[in-house]
Amino acid sequence: MSASASPEISARELLQLEQQARRSGSGVEADALQGCWQLQLVWPKGQQRASAFSGWLLRGLSARLEIGLDPEGLLLSNAVNLGAVELRFRGRGRLEGKRPLLLFSFEQLQLSLGGWRIVERTLPAPAPQRMPFFALIHRDPSGWLAARGRGGGLALWRLADHAAAVANMTATAP
Template sequence: MALAHPEGTALLELEQHSRRHGSGLTANDLEGTWQLWQLWSRRQARPMPAAVALLRPLGACLAITAMDGGPLGVRNSVQLGSLQLCFVGEGALRGRRPLLVFWFERVELRLARRLLWQRPLPRPGNERSRPFFALIASRRQGEEGWLAARGRGGGLALWRLAPPAP
């Protein structure tokens, strides 16, 4: 049986709880590859089907790796066939809620696993100007799970845990 993920009102209630009491999420809770499942804009309580219809087939995902006591590894990518565009960087948890503050160090273009091109990206100097996700909640059960967060621009995202690679 699939692990149910929150929708609509239930997700907004989880967000209110997180704002008041924090999500309690840790780096270990975030670790994994998360496939984009649903998006809501800042101004609408309804899902954004057009954006999801574009991003889901492109395999939009967020991969987070916990590194021993150091920053988190963050990788945001889309893929068309075996061609993949990746933004690779680091992140850190900040505050009680917490926020996942991140920055990208480079952009890569890969064909299958082969690196075709890469370019370094400037690191924002001021932490206040960096992108972030305000973490709302996450649940896992075996190899299934979901993660909900609101981005710096106000959009709300729900990801599903990707199955382990064969």
């Protein structure tokens, strides 16, 4: 499968990869996470089928997770677009444990229209026990990433243009 194609993987296969990651870790390291990850599929908690509507909607909104590295650690940006309107959350993250968990906290909310930032707000830090995370299941060399979120759903992303995402992350680090 090419990085530009949607990965063909079932919930069953993801669950098998997840069991393996729980037993012996996924081996995913920070360097392998760098880039722009476009959300492709989501499986609600406890479901064996991807939510067709949620996947369609999130792809239509260009939902993406951009990850970069700087000397202080991981830079994260989560964004969606509706035409010229962009909603973006920026913050920092870190990997923890052998699985590992990608723990993160968004520090800024930004709303832009046609490249002009019209709203920028600082966000309060979550309590340590309520910090959002993704339990990283698998990072495939062909360009996809699977993880389970704090809410229990599964997500599958496809790697997009790495260079553009890294430039965007480092130019506007929180």
